[in-house]
Amino acid sequence: xSNILDTEIQYLPGVGPKRAELLGKELSIFTFRDLVxxxxxxxxxxxxxxxxxxxxxxxxxxxxxxxxxxxxMVGSGRGKRLIISVRDSTGSVELIFFKGIKWVNEKxxxxxxxxxxxxxxxxxxxINFVHPEMxxxxxxxxxxxxxMIGVYSSNEKLKSSGIGIKTFTKFxxxxxxxxxxxxxxxxxxxxxxxxxxxxxxxxxxxxHFPKDIRALEEAQKRLKFEELFYLQLSLLKNKNVRENNxxxxxxxxxxxxxxxxxxxxxxxxxxxxKRVIKEIRRDMxxxxxxxxxxxxxVGSGKTLVAILSAMIAADNGFQTCIxxxxxxxxxxxxxxxxxxxxxxxxxxxxLTGSVKTKQRRIIxxxxxxxxxxxLFGTHAVIEDKVVFKNLGFxxxxxxxxxxxxxxxxxxxxxxxxxxVLVMTATPIPRTLSMTVYGDLDVSILDELPPGxxxxxTIHTTDNQRKSMFAFLKKEIDQGxxxxxxxxxxxESETMDYKNLQEGYExxxxxxxxxxxxxxxxxxxxxxxxxxYDMKLFAEGKxxxxxxxxxxxxxxxxxxxxxxVIESAERFGLSQLHQLRGxxxxxxxxxxxILVTGYKMSKESRQRIELMCQTSDGFQIAEADMRxxxxxxxxGTQQSGLAIPLKIANLARDSQILLYSRDIAEKVLEADPFLxxxxxxILNIQLSILxxxxxxxxxxxxx
Numbered sequence: 053x054s055n056i057l058d059t060e061i062q063y064l065p066g067v068g069p070k071r072a073e074l075l076g077k078e079l080s081i082f083t084f085r086d087l088v089x090x091x092x093x094x095x096x097x098x099x100x101x102x103x104x105x106x107x108x109x110x111x112x113x114x115x116x117x118x119x120x121x122x123x124x125m126v127g128s129g130r131g132k133r134l135i136i137s138v139r140d141s142t143g144s145v146e147l148i149f150f151k152g153i154k155w156v157n158e159k160x161x162x163x164x165x166x167x168x169x170x171x172x173x174x175x176x177x178x179i180n181f182v183h184p185e186m187x188x189x190x191x192x193x194x195x196x197x198x199x200m201i202g203v204y205s206s207n208e209k210l211k212s213s214g215i216g217i218k219t220f221t222k223f224x225x226x227x228x229x230x231x232x233x234x235x236x237x238x239x240x241x242x243x244x245x246x247x248x249x250x251x252x253x254x255x256x257x258x259x260h261f262p263k264d265i266r267a268l269e270e271a272q273k274r275l276k277f278e279e280l281f282y283l284q285l286s287l288l289k290n291k292n293v294r295e296n297n298x299x300x301x302x303x304x305x306x307x308x309x310x311x312x313x314x315x316x317x318x319x320x321x322x323x324x325x326k327r328v329i330k331e332i333r334r335d336m337x338x339x340x341x342x343x344x345x346x347x348x349x350v351g352s353g354k355t356l357v358a359i360l361s362a363m364i365a366a367d368n369g370f371q372t373c374i375x376x377x378x379x380x381x382x383x384x385x386x387x388x389x390x391x392x393x394x395x396x397x398x399x400x401x402x403l404t405g406s407v408k409t410k411q412r413r414i415i416x417x418x419x420x421x422x423x424x425x426x427l428f429g430t431h432a433v434i435e436d437k438v439v440f441k442n443l444g445f446x447x448x449x450x451x452x453x454x455x456x457x458x459x460x461x462x463x464x465x466x467x468x469x470x471x472v473l474v475m476t477a478t479p480i481p482r483t484l485s486m487t488v489y490g491d492l493d494v495s496i497l498d499e500l501p502p503g504x505x506x507x508x509t510i511h512t513t514d515n516q517r518k519s520m521f522a523f524l525k526k527e528i529d530q531g532x533x534x535x536x537x538x539x540x541x542x543e544s545e546t547m548d549y550k551n552l553q554e555g556y557e558x559x560x561x562x563x564x565x566x567x568x569x570x571x572x573x574x575x576x577x578x579x580x581x582x583x584y585d586m587k588l589f590a591e592g593k594x595x596x597x598x599x600x601x602x603x604x605x606x607x608x609x610x611x612x613x614x615x616v617i618e619s620a621e622r623f624g625l626s627q628l629h630q631l632r633g634x635x636x637x638x639x640x641x642x643x644x645i646l647v648t649g650y651k652m653s654k655e656s657r658q659r660i661e662l663m664c665q666t667s668d669g670f671q672i673a674e675a676d677m678r679x680x681x682x683x684x685x686x687g688t689q690q691s692g693l694a695i696p697l698k699i700a701n702l703a704r705d706s707q708i709l710l711y712s713r714d715i716a717e718k719v720l721e722a723d724p725f726l727x728x729x730x731x732x733i734l735n736i737q738l739s740i741l742x743x744x745x746x747x748x749x750x751x752x753x754x
Contacts, residue, residue, distance in 0.1 A: 056231050057085035065226055071215065078210050088227055088235075088256055091275075091699050092202025095268070099199035101167070105142035109174035113203065116140065117189070119165050123157065136160060138168060145172075146180040151212045160186060167192040183211065185218050200262045224260050232257055238737050239278060240730050247715065249274045259699075273708070276700040281712040282741055283697070285734065288716050291492075292724055300341035301444050301468050306333070307367035309425075312396040313360060322499040325353050331495050332361050335471065336445075342471035348497030349669035350633025351504050354475045355385055357497070358447045359392055359426075361473060366398060366425045370444025373427045373465075375434070377450050379404045379579075380586055384608050385449070386428040403429035403438070406579075438465065446470045450477065477633070478626055478673070498670070507615075507636040509644045509664045520645060521562050524614060528568065528595045532613040532640060536598045537631055539622040555618060556598045563596060573599040610638035620646035620663075621656035625676035628663050655679060677702070 061081055062072035075081040081090060102114045118138035126133050134153040135146055147168065149156045160166070170184025204220050232253045237244075244251065250258075255274040262268035321329075328346060335342035348354040362372035376382040386402040393400065401415045401424045418424035422441035427433060443466040474492065512520055524534050536559060538552045552574050560570055571585035571594035589597040590609050597612075615635045620628060628646070636642035646660055662675055702709065719731065726735045 055085075055236060056234050057083060057088070057236075059084045061087055064223060065230075066223060071213075074210065074213055074215065078207060079205065084227060084231070087223060088260075089698055090204060090224075091259055092204055094203050095200045095262070096203060097199060098169070098201045103142040104138075104140050104145050107145065107172050107179055109172055109179050111172050113169065113171050115167060115169045116145070117165065117167055118145070120160060120162050123160065123162060125153070125157070138166070146178065147184055147186070148175075148180050148182045151183070152214075156186075165189050183216075185216060187218075200264070200268065202260055221260075228257055228260065238733065239281075240733050242730060243281075243715070243719075247277065249277060252278075272699065276705050276708050277712055279697050279700040280705065280709045281716055282737060284709075284713040284716040285719065286738055286741070288713075288720055289726070289738070292720060294343065295340050296724075298341040298469055300336075300339060300471060301368070301370060302339050303333075303336035303364050303368040303370070303444070303471075305367045306364055309366040309396055309398055310360065310363035313363045313392050313398070316392050316394060316396070317356070318391075319502050321356075322353060322497070322501055324348075324497045324499040325357055325501075328357050328495040328497060329360055331493070332357070332473065333364065335493070336361075336364060341469045342473070343492050344473050345492045345494045346473055346475045346497065347494065348475070348477065349500070350477050350630060351500060351637060352477075352497035353501045354477065354497060355388065355449075356392070358449075358473060358475065359389055362426050362445060362447070363396075363398070365445035365471075368444070370442050371419070371422065371425060371427070371440050372445040372447065373429070373433055373440070373443060374447040375429060375431075375449065377430070379406065379430055379583065381449065382428050382430050388608075389426070389428070398425045399423055400426045400428065403427055403432050405430065405432050407432070434465075440465050442467070444468075444470050445473070447473045447475065449475045478630065505636055505641060506667045507632050507642045507644050509632065509646065509667070511620075511646045511648065511660050511664055513648060513650050515650065517647075520616070520647070523645075524596075524616070525563070527614050527643075528563075531611070533589065533592065533594070533609060533611050534596045534614040534616065535612055535631075535634055536596060536616045537618065538598075538600050539619045551619070552598065552600055559596060559598055568596065569594040570596040570598060573597060575600055608637060609634070611640075613638070613640045613642045615642075615644045616647060617644065618647050619649075620660060621648045621652050623659075625659050625662065625672050625679070628659070629667075629669055629672045632663070632667070 060072065061067055061075055061083055062069050064084065064087070067075070072082075075087075079086075079090065081087050096113050096115075098115055100115065101117050102111075104116055104118065107114060107116070116138070118140040120136055121139045121144065122137040124135050126135055132150075132153065134149040134157055136149070136156075137144055137146055147170075166186045166188055168181065168184050168186050170181040172179050172181055201217075201221065204217065206215070206217065206220065210216070210220075235253050235256065237252050239249070239252070243249070249255075250270050252274070255271040258267040258271035259275060262271065332342065332344060335344060346354055346357065348357075358374060362374070365372045374382075374385060376385060382404055383402060386400065389400055399418065401418060403412070403415055407415070415424065415427070416437070416439070419427060419438065419440050427440075432438070446466075527534060536555065538555055552572070556570070556572050560568075563570060569588070571588045573582050573585050577585075585594070585597070588594040589612075592609075592611055612635050615632055617623065617628060617631055623631070632644040635644065644663075646663060648656070648660060652660070658679065662672065666672065700708065719726075719734070723731050726732075726738075
């Protein structure tokens with residue numbers, strides 16, 4: 053049976069082919085479903101009519117009632133405009149039209165009374181309305197669908213083509229009047245009853261034309277629950293399928309490799325590290341493939357957990373591949389492993405794009421004959437010519453930097469699907485973690501290893517540079533090193549470079565050679581120049597590293613005690629926290645100095661204050677999500693989820709998310725394959741919602 057929502061939008065009365073083409077191009081509205089699921093982003097109370105004297109230029113959309121007292125065409129050519137003067141008993145106001153002025157001029161009659169709706173603006177001290185909506189009092193009475201009017205996303209192209217708020221609202225009203233009662237329900241009746249949710253057709257009527265605030269809230273609750281419920285149902289069903297259908301290698305031995313490595317560790321593991329290793333060990337011997345996300349703040353000891361887990365793989369005759377997003381990070385992991393594997397018999401190798409052909413041949417041979425136990429590397433490890441004898445464990449560090457296809461390629465290098473550990477140093481809020489990684493098991497390292505001191509964070513402004521430079525000199529004179537970071541703006545590499553160049557020139561003037569050595573790293577350098585300067589700093593031969601935020605992930609310089617972040621107000625909270633984590637890795641007291649302009653927006657000030665108050669990455673991530681929305685935290689757009697969200701918001705609707713996940717878990721517990729008659733609707737809806745996703749099973753690797 054066909055679904056009315058799949059009908060092309062051109063067949064809605066009043067639309068037609070031309071308008072349909074415009075709606076598709078500008079708003080991606082191609083069907084009735086696209087139209088009715090385009091929700092208002094806010095509502096205006098149209099029950100109130102303002103007097104002209106009450107209007108302020110800062111007011112939002114308002115509605116006034118007045119009589120047309122004058123019309124005049126002003127200017128010529130492109131500057132031509134129509135000015136209509138309107139008066140009520142308290143004053144007068146001008147309405148300005150730049151487009152469609154011939155049509156507006158013919159339609160608007162002098163001395164007639166109109167309801168005018170729009171946003172007031174200020175021009176040379178006079179309040180006016182630009183392109184407001186105008187209806188006669190009689191027309192307004194006949195077309196007022198409800199006292200709360202939704203405001204929809206639009207643009208000038210739509211408005212100038214005659215599809216303003218009024219026309220768009222009319223399309224939705226026409227659709228709901230004709231078809232609301234034949235829209236098929238998308239949730240089983242038992243879920244509606246148990247959770248006190250209204251039906252879909254009532255929700256859609258009230259989201260667009262709410263009778264009152266209570267009706268609106270009921271509609272929002274129903275539609276948000278549905279989106280988040282299906283998102284969780286999709287993720288949890290995938291997880292069930294993976295756990296039931298994907299056989300994993302059984303690592304039942306914990307032997308010499310693990311024990312010798314463990315005894316090489318010069319300090320006691322944290323309770324969190326021990327807990328996570330137990331969780332990984334449990335997965336590895338379960339007979340099912342492990343797919344685990346390891347979240348840990350900068351410096352919490354994730355890499356050591358990965359290395360100890362790799363020892364378990366080696367004890368069971370399997371190889372490990374540890375993939376990092378940059379050569380610097382891959383090399384750092386590789387160099388850092390030797391102190392833990394001395395006298396263990398474990399053989400490791402590093403494979404990056406810069407490895408020479410001769411060395412490459414030796415590595416390829418060692419991977420094929422199984423003599424190399426652990427391979428560290430960048431994207432180079434997923435090339436077709438890289439062949440393992442028996443790959444059993446894959447670690448992906450800073451996983452959001454890799455595309456899904458790249459990650460899936462690693463899986464194909466194993467005879468049996470390998471165990472996968474995905475690591476990130478970007479703390480992810482619980483709600484986002486459950487949504488983006490809802491089909492993974494999650495482990496969290498929430499303790500810092502012994503010796504890691506919290507970094508003292510200080511806010512300073514541009515006009516206090518003199519004292520800041522004196523402090524940096526004092527730190528350098530005591531044998532320490534300093535990072536100075538400039539913002540990286542994606543829109544303008546030229547601007548990044550200019551900012552950094554000006555900063556670099558100031559630094560070498562304040563810290564002259566030969567007493568001070570300053571290295572510089574930025575996106576416009578050749579790889580070899582960048583690596584040379586980074587190495588200079590990492591080996592302690594440079595006192596200062598001036599860089600754009602390319603150093604956010606990967607540089608481990610225990611001797612660096614100060615991180616200066618220039619224009620700190622232009623960074624997000626999570627990015628500031630990541631940068632701060634580059635210092636405080638040695639025994640010395642560490643500082644993070646946030647430099648801003650004197651004037652800042654309220655949001656920027658809140659971010660800087662929070663950074664100075666706490667070093668808890670998860671607290672910062674939660675705050676970042678509240679301030680910025682889930683937007684692009686950890687590289688994940690809200691629209692790029694397994695099920696796109698049109699009304700629910702991961703930052704604001706965490707309670708509904710947790711509740712909907714609980715319901716989804718109960719549904720799958722009772723009916724894992726959703727095969728019962730009452731759950732048939734759930735399978736149908738999951739199929740509709742996932743129609744746009746690629747037909748590749750990525751659930752086996754993350």
